[in-house]
Amino acid sequence: MNITDLDTPTLVADLDVLERNINGMAALCDQLGIPLRVHTKTHKVPEIAKLQVAAGSQGITCQKLGEAEVMVDAGVDNILIPYNIVGKPKLKRLTALTKRAKVIVALDSAETATGISQQAIADDCVVPVIVELDTGSGRCGVQSPQKAQRLAQQIMKMQGIDFQGMMTYPSNLRAKPFIEETLDLLSSDGIPVNIISGGGTGSEAASKEIGCTETRSGSYVYEGMTRIGNSEMLTPERCVLRVITTVVSTPTPERIIIDGGMKTFASYPPTPYGYIIEHPDAKIYGMSVEHGHVNVSECSHRFKVGEQLSVIPLHQGMTSNLHDELICVRDNKVEAIWKIAGRGRVK
């Protein structure tokens, strides 16, 4: 089937570009000497995770336990979940998953650690964990090297839970003093550190420089318009995803309406929501739930109802999460249809 025969709106990935991005990041990390642990939240597709592992990634990262379960079901066996696992239902799922694959989880409190420890004891397993450092995200993470040390000390006293190291977010040069001071404090306690996890896309060199043992790069796999323009190398041709849309209305000479809105693209600000490949001078200036509103006043082309337009979405991960399937094309021919199996796995 040709790409132009697809019903719309539909999410399409160009496999040539996908493979180039995957191999390019693998080569960059090889060159820098930092192991890659790809973050799969961008795509949520087991087939893509396996391509990334085959290209050299030492494992994967899943943002939620439900996404990790999907990946283990598909045969991926080394997963970091950089998220506090809290509450009885999830703790039971975590210990069950631990018995099927190598699963490392991040945490930032004694409460989370205690929950994991108690469930692991009950279920007769050991869960490897790392402590999350808030190196500037203003989100989760312990707030100081002293708090990281204190939490590591508490974990070392617990059963069923195995302290493995730490993770940073974000991962940049400003994180270096936090990491080094934490390492010094842990060293003085005789607590070994095996993992310092950093990331993501664009911070590989910095992660190496601040001493990380791996990088959780994720968005590179698709690339997106948020990074396009930041570098000469990043052009629309580097972007894997397209939402194929159809013009459904041409109500005025200045405005056309396409059949994808916030339910197709994610209502992620800021505008222009996406980049129209065939007509970059046509600007998506607004979206309602099922309609995209496009200003064509700068275009010499006269748009017709029924015409298809290929749009690079602004936020690749959020857009992927709205679609059940990824239509994979090569030279504009459909080669495969992959299920976005991790879509909606928020638990």
Place this chain on the structure above:
Amino acid sequence: MNITDLDTPTLVADLDVLERNINGMAALCDQLGIPLRVHTKTHKVPEIAKLQVAAGSQGITCQKLGEAEVMVDAGVDNILIPYNIVGKPKLKRLTALTKRAKVIVALDSAETATGISQQAIADDCVVPVIVELDTGSGRCGVQSPQKAQRLAQQIMKMQGIDFQGMMTYPSNLRAKPFIEETLDLLSSDGIPVNIISGGGTGSEAASKEIGCTETRSGSYVYEGMTRIGNSEMLTPERCVLRVITTVVSTPTPERIIIDGGMKTFASYPPTPYGYIIEHPDAKIYGMSVEHGHVNVSECSHRFKVGEQLSVIPLHQGMTSNLHDELICVRDNKVEAIWKIAGRGRVK
């Protein structure tokens, strides 16, 4: 099962409030003397559509063909699709659906009408249609009564397509001259008008006053924080939906992190993203993909990791579209689990 035993984040509906909202709108429309054709895009749940029809709605509205297919599969047999159906794959699906249920579609161009006509002739059926008027939406719709007349004349000459009337969006008093002039022009041509479809929630009286034959009210079914505060009658107790979340991190005294972010709530601006029922003075000030960032500096309560918080989401329809299931509760006990069968049906 009790609501507090649910794994989180999860989308919950209070059935008592749902029934009250459904019955309240049915009573209002009865009193105003305007038939109701509920818009189901807010919930996308066949069970709820059937409750609305049982309460007196003369049919339903689905924003996309795929949502209509789901509703017909579930036994709903009278559906308006206020959307231009364009392209061969969709036209074939439309004629197939027309043979299973009464399906009316809106359109705003001769191109859309021609496509429907040709497919209907090929498939030996007749599709009833209405013309969309742009009465101020700045989206789809013909731009003048003269253009509405011209399109109606064109449709009257086509086979396989049956002109039934018009629809307005938005539906307010400013739309009255547009409608009346169109009616006059069609009357002078001897073209009968059976349907003038208006909507939605909050515009029922205006729709009656401008001559609409039905109102496509939708968001009333859940009510949401965008309307709360606009009227004394609209309090959080009128809102059906809650996202049950868990506190997963308490990194600073001012900040807590909950386990739902943009993938759970929809990244629909503006802030504060949602209303925390147990602690209205805790403000969700930011969201990343899987985390909600909450400012608790105004709260006397000391939040703990593991605590559950019930959040009324800001945009009910977009949030529903992110979840596969709706957990239905009464008096905080789970009574049913309904599939959000129309989720993701963007085609």
